Amino acid sequence: MRKIILSIIGLLLIVASFFYAKKLIADKNRPKPVQAKVVKTVFTDTIQNSVIPIVIAANGSLEAKRRLEIYAEVQGIFKQGSKLFKPGQEYRAGQTLIKVDAAEYYASVQSAKSNLYNSIAAIMPDLRLDFPDIFNKWQNYLSGFDLNKTTPKLPEMTSDKENYFITGRSIVSNYYNVKNLEQRLAKYSITAPFSGILTEALVTEGTLIRSGQKLGEFIDPSVYEMEVAVSKIYANLLKVGEDVVLNNLDKTENYKGKVSRVNGSIDPTTQTITAYIEVKNTNLKEGMYLEANLNAKEESDAIEIDRNLLLETQQIYVVKDTLLDVIDVKPIYFSDTKVVLKNVPNGTVILKKPVPGAYAGMLVKSFEEQPEAKDQQ
Template identity: 70%
Template sequence: MLRKILLSVLGVALIFGAFVFAKYLIDNKHKPKPVIPKVVKTVLVDTVKNGTIPVIISANGNLTSKQRIELYAEVQGIFKTGSKLFKPGQKFNKGETLIRLDASEYYAGVQSAKSSLYNSIASIMPDLRLDFPDIYPKWQAYLNNFDLKKSTPQLPEITGEKENYFITGRGIVSAYYNVKNLEERLSKYRIVAPFSGILTEALVTEGTLVRSGQKLGEFINTSAYEMEVAISKSFANILKVGESVSLTSLDKTKKYKGNVSRVNGSIDATTQTITVFIEVKHQDLKEGMYLEANVNAEKVENAIEIDRNLLLDSEEIYVVKDSLLDVISVKPAHFSSEKVVLKDVPDGTVILRKPVPGAYAGMHVKAANTNVSTTDSVQ
């Protein structure tokens, strides 16, 4: 009997002990969470100091020669070989022959007409000596200066009515203008360079038959080039002819100086832009080169310039107040590809210099002033 009582007590004791041990294990299973130290980001800031910000408009385009002519034949003939080859890349000075066509047959006809004019005048000289002795000397001087190898000189001035009837009635005036017409057409057998430049296109070769109206090639002036760019209509009243322009090559290795030569008077209805022509001169330039232009459009007073990625979509920027981030509203005055000009930012305001990932209003930060004014980065 006693043995049963002891075993019962021992069993109850074991069950109680197991319950207490299980409760202990459960209570010790929930370990306290580790305390994560609060990280305060260090940010680069600037102190606002408003000033005058020049607005620079960036545009790009290809160069074209300021002087370009397309060569066309107005007469027909065999293309004769000249002192220089008629090939692309060939340079010609002003006044040099670009193209010369065989005009031997036409030249003979011109000389025949000139000879007929000379004979017509010579045939009336006896009558002039007898009937018009006062005008005879000037016509005699004209004949003396008449050279078949040179251009036909202008007829003497006809002063009197009788002289006019006499000269015109003999067909002298009509014969003269017929000769001048033939001489003018003869000059078209030779095309000379109107300026010093280079041949960029040649569509015929020496010895071929050139027909009237046929295109022969293109000739450009290599001393001056123009670049056509499209600028926003908002700058239509600001851009002026003669404005200095800085140009850079595509690889940013070379810089050139140009100026605004022309500004179109109309605005493109589709793009709402205005066309501006920039003239640039340099011996290294070639037609078709791609350049980027920076045009000084205007100056914005009492403003600052910052990176575009610092401006929020809500037209706000982050500022630092008592080690906390906050936002203030701003007024963008001009956007460029990388920068934005802002107004209505009070002097002394501490703003971010570089974007902060995950930034939000109320975020704790530590300011690291770079001692660089917001206007120092203006180009």
Template identity: 75%
Template sequence: MRKIILSGLGILFIVVSFFIAKKLIDEKNKPKPVKEKVVKTVLIDTVANGTVQIIIPANGSLVAKRRLEIYAEVQGLFKSSKTLFKPGQIYSKGQTLVRIDASEHYASVQSEKSNLYNDIAAIMPDLRLDFPEVFQKWQNYLTGFDLNKTTPQLPEITSDKENYFITGRGIISRYYNVKNLEQRLSKYNIYAPFSGILTEALITEGTLVRSGQKLGEFIDTSVYEMEVALNENYANLVKVGEEVALTNLDKTQTYTGKVSRVNGSVDATTQTITAYIDVTDSNLKEGIYLEANLNAKQEQDAIEIDRNLLSESNEIFIVRDSLLDLIKAKPVYFSDTKVVLKNVPNGTIILKKPVPGAYAGMLVKPFKGTDKTGNK
């Protein structure tokens, strides 16, 4: 029985081996399938050279063009006023920003003015006798002298004798001493040189202000300025007075600025040149970050394409007889996403979008229809 089972298994193995061998022989003789040539569909464009406006992108934050750092030149207590000295407070031109108690200094000014008046009055009898021709003008000066007003200028001295007499009595030195005290008295009140807003306040009512102490900052909100750094290669392209398109970071607001100044020197560290753009808008605030597009130059007989269509060897793909080919081009300006090219003949068919794995000699066919951007 055992021999019969072993014999049957052997016969079964031989039969299975025969069929497997036959199948392998049939598959070996079967012809291999011919691979079909893959023809990629590409977006194309036809070259039409023209004038390309080169736009230089830049960015920066706004600062007030007119800024006043308020410092004290005298000492005294800071006095309160109807308008609180607080950040965000609006002041008109000529309005008092800071009032420092000047009562002690005011008394000194009045005392010195009184001494000047007395000195002039003391020489009047001598003027009547010795210089009758100038007596009247000095008399008129005394008549118009008001202790509560600014000291008027002394009468014009017309002769050497008069000059020696007046100077010898100490009138000239007394007069300039009074004017010096009056000038210092004016420093106890600080007025707004322009309409604007207080952005920083370092003192409060009752603070003892010391000479040289910073009191705050005041800015003009009518005009802001943006400082941008440009590559020194573009220094000769940016002109004062050119309009500039500005946008916020979200691209939701647009503004129009104007180049007001261009620095005459190049930063030795960064090799950049600084340009300043003025912008006026009631919605702007100091510190807002904006992006600028400066119209730098118009390039003639040029085209603008996506930057990734230009190879590192300054070549671009063209379509010739349904095959890709490479030609040389001359780049004249690079932006983040675009490149401006010259020396590309009119009528040349170029790729509009890059093709993965593209090579010279690749078989392609133009796409017929409309792409996602709406271009045919």
């Protein structure tokens, strides 16, 4: 019985092997399906060379063109003025910024002026007797001498005898000593040289001020300058007075400026040249960060495309008879997002946007943008 079962199983295996071999032979002779060619749709642009302006992008922070760092040249107590000495306080030209208590020093100045007056008055009898021709001149000087006003200039001496006589009485030396004291007395009061605003205050009323101490900073907020560093390649292209467009980092505001100065030397470390851009606008503040676009020069017979369309081999993709190809180009200038190229013939069809996995010989077709529907009448 066992032998019969094994014989049946063997026979079934032989029959199954026959049909499986027949199926394999049929599958081998069946023709393989032909895969359809994939045609990729791309955005293209037809080249027309033109004059491309080379715009140099630079950035920097604003600084007031007129700035005053306030330092003390005398010592004393800071007296309270008509306005608080605080950041943000505005002053007009000629208004007092800081006034230091000068009562003690003022008394010494008045004493020196009084001594000068007395020394001149002491020689008047001698002038009446020995120099009657110049007596009236010195008498008028004494009459106009006011201890509460600035000491007037001494009368001009017209002869050597007069000069020797006046100098011998130490009047000239006393006069210049008084003028020196008056000059120092003027330093006890610091006035605004121009209309502006206080941006830094390091002292307050009642503070003891010492000679050489920094007191604050004062600026004119109407005119600002921005310092930018430009590559030495464009050193000969920057011109004073050239208009410049500036914008903030958010690209929401534009300002008009001009190149006010260009440094005459190149930084040996960075190989850049410094240019200064002057800008006026009521919305600007010192320290604001801006971007500037400097018009360096114009390049003829050139095109401008996105930087990501330029290959590392200094080539770009072009479309020729529905196939991608590459051509050699000559880059002239690189910006953050654009590149200016030459040696691209007019009428050349190039890619307008990058194509992932692109290669020379890829089958493509140009995307035709549908014209906008006309407004219905």
